[in-house]
Amino acid sequence: MNGHLLWVFAIGPVLLAEALLARYEVLAYGAGWRAPTTELPEGVPYARGAAADRPPEAYLVYLDGIGKRRVRDTRDGGQLVRALLAGAPELRVLGQVQPYSPLADPLSDRPVWAWLRRRVGLLLFLHNVMQVFVAADHRYRPLYNRAVGSQIADQLRLAGYRPDSGIPVVLLSYSGGAQVATGAVDALHARLRCPLLLITLGGFHNGANDLAHATQLHQLTSAYDRIERVGTWIFPQRWRLFRGSGWNRARRAGKITVHRLDPATHLGPHSYISPESRLPDGRTHLDHTAATVIAVIRAGHDAPVATDRP
Structure with a gap:
């Protein structure tokens, strides 16, 4: 038996256990067995950017992809958030939300996962992938949406937001953060009664969540993003045939605007957040993405940047 086959047999039971346990957090939240965490580690601010003693132009909550496993980390080491803070000092930015934990429990702080990270790091990503599909599952979606929406609302209020x-x-x-963002809309509307703008970057989501209480959704995408394209194929609610889905209702209401970031890819050295890959005009993909996000926020509903209607 070769080494690859042995690896499959060894890891298979672990993957099965993870598939069964992925639902635990949302069920624990629903049953009231555990309360979500609101405190942050010492030295971690609830928000960065505009000073807390004066109202910012907007609060921005960054919901990272499946690599998110602790309060501080992001897929690109925080480069996108830093670029947004440098380009838009009027924003107050939160990056600590745990989109793949209904209990707001950072994955890397759990003893078992810390041990696994040193030995089988891939499982950390698989855990968060499975959480995306739990959040999309119609049986758990309402609970998951309420849990993470409440987590975001709590962090915003601790960062100074006033309903x-x-x-x-x-x-x-x-x-996958897009699944969480679209699901948090109703909870944020109910708890904060705030104008709510959604921006998805290579968004992977099922299109089932109701976007009626969002003012607009800006879809930042690329023809070279295969992962986002897979999401539009595998989830029927993203198909135009399913006219009653939250995504298609928002589309007909004119709430969805597409911004092309070609030739960026979803991952790798040419990704949306690459600080090395450059466009013909000399800007990096990271510069282009940050500038587009800032332009969308500043322009509000009438963003004068190049767009395509879906």
């Missing part, structure tokens, strides 16, 4: 203030809240989501 009914009229200050916009922007949910910027990468990859």
Whole structure:
């Protein structure tokens, strides 16, 4: 028996266990067995950017892709958030939300996962992939949406947001974070009653969540993004045939605007957040993405950047 086959037999039971346990957090939340965590580690601010003693132009919550496993980390080491803070100092930015944990429990802080990370790091990503599909599953989706929506609302209030203030809240989501962002809309509307703008970057989501309480959704995408394209194929609610889905209702209402970031890819050295890959005009993909996000936020509903209607 070769080494690859032995690896499959060894890891198979672990993957099966993870598939069964992926639902635990959302069920524990629904049953009230555990309360979500709201405190952050020492030295981690609830938000960065505009000073807390004066209202910012908007609060931006960054919901990272499946690589998110602790409060501090992001897929690109925080480069996108830093670029947004440098280009738009009027924003107050939160990056600590745990989109793949209804209990707001960072994956890397759990003893078992810390041990696995040193030995089978791939499982950390597979855990979050499975959480995306739990969030998309119609049996668990309402609970998951309420849990993470409440987590975002709590973090916003701790960062200084006041309900009914009229200050916009922007949910910027990468990859699977879009499933969480679209699901958090109703909870944020109910708890904060805020103008809510969604920006998806290579968004991977099932299109089932209701976007009626979002003012607009800006879809940042690329013809070279295969992972986002897979999401539009595998989830029927993203197909135009399913006219009653939340995505298609929002499309007909004119709430979805597409922004092309070609030739960026979803992952790798040419990704949306690459600080090395450059466009013909000399800008990096990271510069292009950050500038597009800032332009969308500043322009509001009438963004004067190049767009295509879906």
